[in-house]
Amino acid sequence: MTLTSEIQENTTETPLLPHPDSQQTAFFFDVDGTLAEIRDEPDAVTIPPEVRQHLQTLFAASSGALALISGRPVEQLDQLVAPLILPAAGVHGAEMRDGAGEFHRVTLPAQMAKDVEQTLEAGMSALPGTLLEIKGMAFALHYRQAMQHQQHVLELAESVVATYPELVLQPGKCVIEIKPRGKDKGVAIYDFMQQPPFAGRLPVFVGDDLTDEKGFEVVNAMKGISVKVGEGSSLAQYRVKHVSDVHQWIKRLQRHESISHSSHIPKESNL
Numbered sequence: 552m553t554l555t556s557e558i559q560e561n562t563t564e565t566p567l568l569p570h571p572d573s574q575q576t577a578f579f580f581d582v583d584g585t586l587a588e589i590r591d592e593p594d595a596v597t598i599p600p601e602v603r604q605h606l607q608t609l610f611a612a613s614s615g616a617l618a619l620i621s622g623r624p625v626e627q628l629d630q631l632v633a634p635l636i637l638p639a640a641g642v643h644g645a646e647m648r649d650g651a652g653e654f655h656r657v658t659l660p661a662q663m664a665k666d667v668e669q670t671l672e673a674g675m676s677a678l679p680g681t682l683l684e685i686k687g688m689a690f691a692l693h694y695r696q697a698m699q700h701q702q703h704v705l706e707l708a709e710s711v712v713a714t715y716p717e718l719v720l721q722p723g724k725c726v727i728e729i730k731p732r733g734k735d736k737g738v739a740i741y742d743f744m745q746q747p748p749f750a751g752r753l754p755v756f757v758g759d760d761l762t763d764e765k766g767f768e769v770v771n772a773m774k775g776i777s778v779k780v781g782e783g784s785s786l787a788q789y790r791v792k793h794v795s796d797v798h799q800w801i802k803r804l805q806r807h808e809s810i811s812h813s814s815h816i817p818k819e820s821n822l
């Protein structure tokens with residue numbers, strides 16, 4: 552396996568993103584690299600308060616049809632958007648808080664999870680500067696601060712998935728993730744689209760990384776709107792350059808909703 556993307560370019564640079572009607576739209580947002588700037592350390596990431604405020608307005612305007620679709624665990628997502636509690640797919644869809652607030656989680660057999668954890672801890676501790684994130688049923692092997700170990704990290708992850716066919720690799724930005732087979736962001740968005748309040752709406756998904764391509768694929772198949780943030784080949788129909796462009800778009804969307812549907816929007820916010 553190589554880390555180069557084989558995704559076919561499908562995206563045109565589009566300065567003006569569409570302005571869909573929130574009552575007809577299901578909004579899906581990736582987090583790292585889309586709502587939050589990439590940082591050296593996963594723990595250093597934040598979503599600005601005004602963006603959380605705008606998400607709250609859009610969530611209300613869409614009658615709750617707004618979800619986070621992330622590689623992070625749902626618990627971390629809740630901290631990032633606090634005090635909002637949003638529908639969310641975490642760990643690339645291995646966790647899900649659905650539209651009704653019900654929580655679903657894939658688990659690995661306990662012994663297998665322990666064995667994988669021990670193998671990865673031993674392997675990563677031999678690669679100074681790398682960081683192992685343990686998410687229960689998934690693992691993120693970070694090398695952002697130790698680029699010289701990229702190939703070693705990949706080989707370590709490949710050795711684990713070769714032993715456990717229940718697990719697959721998910722490359723990302725300076726990270727190789729190991730996650731349960733059969734779960735990805737496309738499946739997560741598809742599942743949300745089968746249930747209220749998402750069902751019957753036009754899906755919109757904004758993301759920046761390889762893991763988001765599965766989401767773009769599903770959204771494109773549903774004739775929805777897919778938006779890639781940053782450079783790189785993508786299946787997305789639209790492209791913006793920066794996280795700040797996403798923030799501006801959300802601001803425009805919610806401002807329109809505040810004016811058109813002011814009676815539905817909370818007047819006060821705790822953000």
Ligand SMILES: O=P(O)(O)OC[C@H]1O[C@H](O[C@H]2O[C@H](CO)[C@@H](O)[C@H](O)[C@H]2O)[C@H](O)[C@@H](O)[C@@H]1O
Nearest residue numbers: 582583589590591593621622623695724725726
């Ligand atoms: O699906 P996402 O919401 O984009 O989450 C993907 C992974 O994001 C985090 O790692 C990435 O962001 C870090 C902070 O900016 C950065 O330091 C790291 O290099 C990136 O890979 C997070 O730590 C992972 O758990 C997520 O799966």
